[in-house]
Amino acid sequence: MSRRLLKSSVFLIASALFAGLAQVPAFAATPSVWIQSASDHIFSSSGRPSAPVTGIALYAARNEIQAAQIAVRSTSDATGVSVVAGDLTGPGGASIPAADITVSSEYNHPNVNKPGAQTQNPPDGSSNYYDALIENTPSALAANYTQPYYYSVAVPTGQAPGTYSGTATVQSSLGNVSVPVTVTVYDVTVPPANRSTFRMNNWFTSAGWDYAGTELAIPLQYGVTMYDANWWKVIGNIAADHAKHRNNVIWADFQALLIPNSSEDANGNYTFGWATYDRFIQTFIDAGALQYIYQTPLIGGTYGSPQLHELQNVNGVLSHVRAPANTAAATTYLNTVFSALKAHLDSKCLDSTPVCAPGRRWSDVLYMSSVDEPTNIDTAQMAASNWLYDRYHAYFPGGMTNEAQYNIAPSDHQRLSTLTPVGNDTDFDANYGYYQSQRLAGKDLWLYDADHPLDNHLNRFISYPLAESRLIPLMESSVGAIGYLHWGWNYWVDPLDWNDYSKGFVTLDTFNYSNQVTASASSGNYMLVRPNKATYGIYDSVRSEAQLYGLQDYELLHQLSAVKPVTARALLNTLITNTTTYDTSGADIDQRHKQILDALVAPGGDASFPFTDDFSSGNDANWRHLNGSWSVTPGPAYVQSSTDTASWNVVSAVAGRAYQDAAASVDLQITGVNTADGGNSNWAGLTVHSLNPTDTDSGYLVAVRDNGGLFVYRSGTQLASTTVPGYTAGQLVHLRVVTRGSTIQVYANGTTPLLTVTDGSFPVGSIGLATGGASAKFANVRINPLVNPVEAAAVTVSSSYEADGWSAGAAVDGGTGSSSTSVGWSSALNSTAAHTEWITADLGAAKPLSRIDLFPRSDGANTGMGFPVDFTVQVSADGTNWTTVASVTGAPRPGAGAQSFPFATADVRYIKVTGTKLSTDQLGHYYMQLAEIQAAGGDLALGRPVSASSSVDDYGAGWVRPALTDGSVASDLGYSMGWSSRASTATGPEWATVDLGGVSPVSRVDLTARTDGANTGLGFPVDFTVQVSPDNVNWTTVVTRTGYPRPTTAVQSFTFPPVTARYVKVSGTKLSADQFGTYYLQLGEMSVRS
Known part of the structure; x- marks a missing residue:
């Protein structure tokens, strides 16, 4: 897009989590082989890790591509190095054939430009970075040089869920190394590229736009001529690559594509021929790439002198010219071409059906763009832009409009359906509230990258952490955006002067960067992919793949948001804190990707985080x-x-x-x-x-x-x-x-x-x-999070004293104690006659509940006063039909703390406490007083206090006792891992106890192991018991297990005949050891249900 602007918005959530920590075989002559996330850089100077991962473990939805990198390094020279992928076999004889697996060698590019301060430098400090993915042909490997191979698995849409296993073999003159591979396929499907939620627009070179580098890049690199057979072959391969990489917004200049088949006569009458345009668009439709058409900007020119791109007869040939914009002549021209464009696009359908469905005409999916990076101080340009959009909307009422914006231009925004600011601190960050208000008012929000932003903002520069290219779509999700625009997909030429194209272009050396004119040409700004000249095809890059995984992450997160919005947002928040603070570890993103998949297939409702x-x-x-x-x-x-x-x-x-x-x-x-x-x-x-x-x-x-x-x-x-x-x-x-x-x-x-x-x-x-x-x-x-659903419920009462901190609302304000501003609820005072009082709470909707807690007033010497002597607790789903769940007579004056009343789980909307015999104060006045009413149901352990035999209590890492019942089943280092006993050389015992807050009906305990990638299941006990107690003294064993296998991420459920208990204890009598021989009892989450 811009000569100035290189931008990239990467969103992530990773896919590859890696298997065990077995050591690489120590044969002297055999190369060292280890595995790394596909979203983290490997360098030629990278050494073997001290504890290398040696197996590939990928986690994928159907219609998803996931990958890992295989790093190869040797202390001596090797020849014939390559990687051979084998078939993967799975459940019921199903397989993922080697044909669905691609192994590429990664090309080490010298002379990479490193913009800004966010660069991830190679260990040797060089400017050499792996980026392009090229043929996996046997090649030489120099001693002490690391060569990565990209192992990528495309999971078909119809693949049966389950785990598939096989091997990949690293072959060389020094001997072969076998790499175990597992791919776990989930019962989840990513939609096809042309049915995406996200809108991905990588501008690519073909025809038109600047009528210079855009039209020169393909001919100069491939040695073809525009519109010859091989040019169309390149376009077809670009379309296929766009479909694979979910680039569903297709950059197409209708005027340029009209030139071969159109004419203008001497009287200025146009005859438009659409054959070339239609062939171009249909190529992307047939490839499965096109969901939207994006018209290239129609206004250029210099400051104060906007120029309209037009087609005119020049010496008998229809040609591109620039003419003054916002004139009567230009208006006539736009009326002509927009009228013809609308009529033609209305006649075309995205689908091959007799009747085109609503929203599926080409005209329905067209974005119009007036200016690239308009400046808010160029009033002539602003006026011309609005003029063009007015003419467009005269023919396309409600038509979509969009343009890349380098600075905020509210005067231009009125006609835009989509705002696409550069994601930097001076435009998007500084005006974040404005963009959110515009989004809420109905405009779509995208983000735009080019040669900015730099530093502390996501971009897809080669030298930036590779995970940034994946994070961009997730950053979009985090700010409510639905699309991303980057100008430089394949601008494989470099102008000698960006301000004067007539001076010519350099055909870029896209691999070794030996001849660029502009420094950013070798930064990754100009190109995400490179030409495969021999096949008229495309060489992808580790960045294009990372971007693809981010787009897949976005689609999966969108699916999760529809059914479990809290879980989705919480997982996203562990990766992105704001536009300048985010996790650049590809391995962490891989883990979140898996956790999104786990959450999508996990039974039950949304997460809750008290x-x-x-x-x-x-x-x-x-x-x-x-x-x-x-x-x-x-x-x-x-x-x-x-x-x-x-x-x-x-x-x-x-x-x-x-x-x-x-x-x-x-x-x-x-x-x-x-x-x-x-x-x-x-x-x-x-x-x-x-x-x-x-x-x-x-x-x-x-x-x-x-x-x-x-x-x-x-x-x-x-x-x-x-x-x-x-x-x-x-x-x-x-x-x-x-x-x-x-x-x-x-x-x-x-x-x-x-x-x-x-x-x-x-x-x-x-x-x-x-x-x-x-x-x-x-x-x-x-x-x-309304775990106690009574808080702030609507309350009705028989009578109420509303003064001195007493009020009906104080009985449902969430505070279980009495304070000067909230003592609780009291019926009206000064009644000397015995009578009945009641209080009813309306939860607003029915909830599954199994316990009601009544809290007496707890203000010093007055503690327990006003608590009823005889009373009933009733529940109802409709406010008409009531069930009595507790009937108490002769209750003594209680102390502080919950008075709990358990019952069989029921759907409850209304709770009513009726005092049929009230207590009196020292003056003989009858009244009923409660500090608080609460209710519990579902997971009775959620948010409840935990005690333990020992505890790491590492707050920085997230291993703390409260994390055992915090609602998070996804183990995220630095956030919530769960609870861990202290390290020990003994095999046990260790234990953790949850106080449910009151006696409750209990018949099931769910334990979730830690779920952090390769460590999933570590620390889960081998032999253990589950015990329950009403008083934390007398215990009953309800579950005993021995020889329990290391679990996966799935919840481990243990059921038993219903009992009534307040305390639940898990005791590990035989613990498992980690890879270092240290024993822990570790649990990611514990829940208790009736």
Whole structure:
């Protein structure tokens, strides 16, 4: 696209997880062979790892390609080196034949330009990088030189799910090395390229656009002439490659492709012949590549002098010319060509059917583009662009429009259906809220890369971490974008002067970069692929493959988002924190890819991540932040100490988790404000449902100003505001936000919502702590993803005392204790007659429940007062038909803590507690009082406290006791791994116990092993028991297992006759050892169900 701009947006989620850690055979003459992720660089100077992976393990959906790299290195020269792939055999005699496996040698390119500071340098510091994938022909290998081979498996759409195994053989004059291979195929299918959710637009050279390098690249590289048989052969191979790599937006200049078959007579009348255009478009349709047609920009020219690309009769030949834009003559011309274009495209269909289905005409899938990288200070260009779009829409009402934009140009955006900013800090990042607001208003969002962005932003430069090329589509997903544009797919020429094409072009040496004029020509900016001149075909690259895997990841993540949106967003958040902070490990992306597949086929519903942090751990390992000065201080509290307003995007977010319906609360105190910028209007609060964890301009910002203002903000728009009653500067505020569906309720120092907003723009996302121009203390963070569904339920009561911290809403505010602002609910006081009182909670929808917890008031000497003596607990699915699940008489005055009432699992929407005999106070007054009502069902262990025989408690790695019940079955290092006992040389015993919070009916315990790639199943006990107890003293064994095999990622379920218990313990009596001979008991997650 731009001469200036090289960009690339890579999104990932990986595919290849690698098998065990067996050592390479130590035969002196045999080459060393090891395996590496296909999304990580290997260099010729890379040495063999100390613990090399020696087997390939790939995980793939149907209609998906996945790969690994086989690295070969020897201490002596070798000849005849190549890799031979064998068939893979699977379940029921099914196979993946070697014909579906491609092995390529990787070409080591010298003289690679390394732009910016994000370069991943080879160990020897050279400018040599492997990129092109070439023929796997036997070749020589010099001593102490590493040669990678690219092993790629294409899984057919109809492949039977299951695990397929076989070998690949590294052959050489020094002997053969066998590499074990497994490919696990999931019962999931990636849609074909031309039915994708994502829109991938790699501009490629063919005809038109600049009418220079675009038309010269193929003829100069292949020695062909435009439109001769071999030129069409190249185009056909490009189409096939686009289909394979999911490049479904086809770059096609209709005017250039009209020239061979069209004419203009002496009177200016045009006769348009569409044969060449139709052949070009149909080539991509037939290849399975085309889903959209993208017209090349029609306006060029210089600053202040926009020029329209036109076709005119020049000396009897229809030719391309540039004429002034936005004139009467140009308007007449556009009316002519757009009218003809619309009529022709309306007559063409993407499908070979008698009747074209709605949305399937060529005219339905056309993008029009006026200018490449318009500048917002060129008013003539802006006016010409809008003029062109107005003429286009006169013939294509509602037609799609798009253009690559290097700087923000709102005056140009009104006519655009798609905004495609460069993904850098000055355009996209600096205007993130604006782009989100435009997306919410109905515009599509894409991102664009070229020779920018540089540093701390994703791009697909050769020297950048290879994983970036894969991450770009996932970054798009993380910001709500649906497409990606890069200009340089195969611009295989370099102009001597970018401002004057007439000076000529250099035919680039695309392999050795020996003759480029422009430095970025050898950076990967100009090309993602290279010409295979002998076959008129295409040499792919490790970057083109990584980009493909990212596009596949996007499609799979999209499928997961449709059924498990919280799981999908949480997995994405472990890779991408924001547009400048992301994971560049290909192996990590491989693991997320597998976890997405695992989640797609796993039974059950979406993930739920209850979370609490009182910061008593002394660290903030559970949090991620980009800006501000965050630290944990004694108290304990989480402090953001900066009042700097250079950035208003100061957020620390809960790491690796996501939320949909949830109640989030925090105690916060503003400790200082920037008096020079905002003063006491500056704020602190919560972010809710942010797309990226550290965003304030996606999702919702709910905050308190130091002047008492309370507001809800979304992407540049304040949705609601009020004041906190009685607020004084620096006051401690208990802020609580409850989201249910599209309703957001905001509470501050009370149990009555001060703000209620209805907005469904951001239904799922991260939760974080935020400040703007203020320093603040945060404490007692609690997030309930409505695991306790009673929180913030609608409450009706027989009577209520609404003062002094008592209110009906206080019985469902999530707090189990009594405080001055929320003691609980009390019936009306001063009644000296015995009577009945009741309270009913409406959960809004039926939930499977098996326990109700009633919490007495717990305010010192008054603890337990008002708790009913005789009462019933009833549940109902419809509010009419009630089932009594508890009937209590003569209950003594309780202490603090839950009074639990278990019952057989039932679908419950309404909960009613009726006091039929009330207790009296010292004055003889009858009343009924409860601090809180809660309910439990489903996974009874979720979010519950864990005790253990020993614990690593490595917060940085994610091995901590709370991680055993945090809802995360995906083991992600640095986020949530699960629980691990301390290392031991003994085989056991070790144990972990979960307190369910109250006696509950229990009949099943689910254990999930760690699920981090090659380590999956490590630490799972060989011999173990599951025990239950009502009191943590007297135990009953309900499960005994011996000789248990190392599990996969699948949940290990253990059922037993129903019992009533509060505590559940897993005891490993014989542990397994890791590869170093160390014994642990390790569990990724534990759940308990009735």
